[in-house]
Amino acid sequence: MTNFWQQTDKPLMALAPMEEVTDTVFREIVLSQTVPGNLHVVYTEFANTDGLCHPIGKEKVIHRLQVNPSERKLLKEKNVKLVAQIWGSKPEKYAETCKMICEEMDYDGIDINMGCPVPKIVKQGSCSKLITTPTLASEIIHACQENSNIPVSVKTRIGFKEVITEEWIGHLLDHNLPAVLIHGRTQSMMSEGLADWNEIAKGGILRDAKNKKTAIIGNGDVKSIAESEEKCETHNIDGVMIGRGIFHNPWLFTPEREEPTQAEKLQLLWDHASLFDKTWGDTKNFRQLRRFFKIYASNFKDAGVLRAALMESRDLAHVKDIFKEWGFSPIEKY
Numbered sequence: 001m002t003n004f005w006q007q008t009d010k011p012l013m014a015l016a017p018m019e020e021v022t023d024t025v026f027r028e029i030v031l032s033q034t035v036p037g038n039l040h041v042v043y044t045e046f047a048n049t050d051g052l053c054h055p056i057g058k059e060k061v062i063h064r065l066q067v068n069p070s071e072r073k074l075l076k077e078k079n080v081k082l083v084a085q086i087w088g089s090k091p092e093k094y095a096e097t098c099k100m101i102c103e104e105m106d107y108d109g110i111d112i113n114m115g116c117p118v119p120k121i122v123k124q125g126s127c128s129k130l131i132t133t134p135t136l137a138s139e140i141i142h143a144c145q146e147n148s149n150i151p152v153s154v155k156t157r158i159g160f161k162e163v164i165t166e167e168w169i170g171h172l173l174d175h176n177l178p179a180v181l182i183h184g185r186t187q188s189m190m191s192e193g194l195a196d197w198n199e200i201a202k203g204g205i206l207r208d209a210k211n212k213k214t215a216i217i218g219n220g221d222v223k224s225i226a227e228s229e230e231k232c233e234t235h236n237i238d239g240v241m242i243g244r245g246i247f248h249n250p251w252l253f254t255p256e257r258e259e260p261t262q263a264e265k266l267q268l269l270w271d272h273a274s275l276f277d278k279t280w281g282d283t284k285n286f287r288q289l290r291r292f293f294k295i296y297a298s299n300f301k302d303a304g305v306l307r308a309a310l311m312e313s314r315d316l317a318h319v320k321d322i323f324k325e326w327g328f329s330p331i332e333k334y
């Protein structure tokens with residue numbers, strides 16, 4: 001089994017899984033702007049194992065694991081690994097899902113979500129709730145490991161209600177995992193407060209004390225590669241995963257480049273919206289793109305005015321009309 005978590009040059013940089021954000025479309029947009037060597041791993045949105053194993057339910061979930069051929073090409077060109085993230089609470093469903101992913105899809109890794117804090121998911125005993133049920137967490141990890149021929153990692157938090165980094169990360173480290181990705185918050189913190197990087201650093205200390213090879217990847221509030229490098233040096237970890245930072249700067253993984261011009265920003269917005277439309281058509285609500293508009297329409301004169309108009313857009317043709325009024329003609333790429 002090729003273990004890219006260990007093979008990749010350190011520090012390892014990863015784009016975090018984000019629901020309704022890191023679909024094949026946005027990953028392709030980010031990859032298209034990334035210089036090879038700056039980003040090593042990207043993730044899908046989390047996909048539910050019960051849904052994926054259900055003959056009818058599968059249809060509702062499978063889009064989360066869709067990979068466009070154009071994204072595939074960029075992943076290869078830029079040597080970036082793609083990880084499918086899955087969640088659920090039943091080991092047998094994880095086993096079935098891992099078999100399906102390994103036999104029918106082309107992923108480099110599988111990640112178990114043991115971090116999502118959302119109450120309706122926690123109620124099902126899944127994601128961050130697994131921090132409170134370590135025996136079930138072990139069963140799930142084993143079910144995945146026994147049914148996968150690609151590396152199985154875990155993305156988690158430093159505790160559920162209380163911080164229990166030593167106990168919980170120590171437990172995970174007993175499972176021969178190639179990587180543990182640690183978001184430095186508890187479930188009860190949700191996305192509030194600051195991620196605790198001193199707790200994340202304990203992951204590296206525990207790993208060394210246990211003499212394991214597991215890559216420890218830190219996550220929480222990081223906004224640049226420079227900050228990631230600094231965190232890796234000072235916190236004895238192997239890499240950093242960045243999530244919301246990409247909302248501030250989609251060019252984050254190419255720090256060498258100059259501030260993009262207004263035309264470059266609007267072109268990327270158009271690329272994103274048109275690829276979204278081509279990929280999903282009517283199967284996804286165009287409004288999902290709204291959260292992205294402010295990424296692109298910012299930091300230039302009257303950007304707020306354009307943004308306000310874009311927030312009202314109903315479809316791709318409408319975006320084009322708004323651009324026309326603005327005096328911008330995008331190049332058709334997709």
Ligand SMILES: Cc1cc2nc3c(=O)[nH]c(=O)nc-3n(C[C@H](O)[C@H](O)[C@H](O)COP(=O)(O)O)c2cc1C
Nearest residue numbers: 016017018019045046113183220221222242243244
């Ligand atoms: C909109 C959104 C969706 C998210 N969806 C997922 C997900 O599907 N799986 C997951 O493990 N974490 C998910 N997260 C959490 C992020 O992966 C990450 O752990 C968190 O945002 C902290 O990192 P950051 O400060 O770099 O954003 C999501 C976060 C956001 C903001």
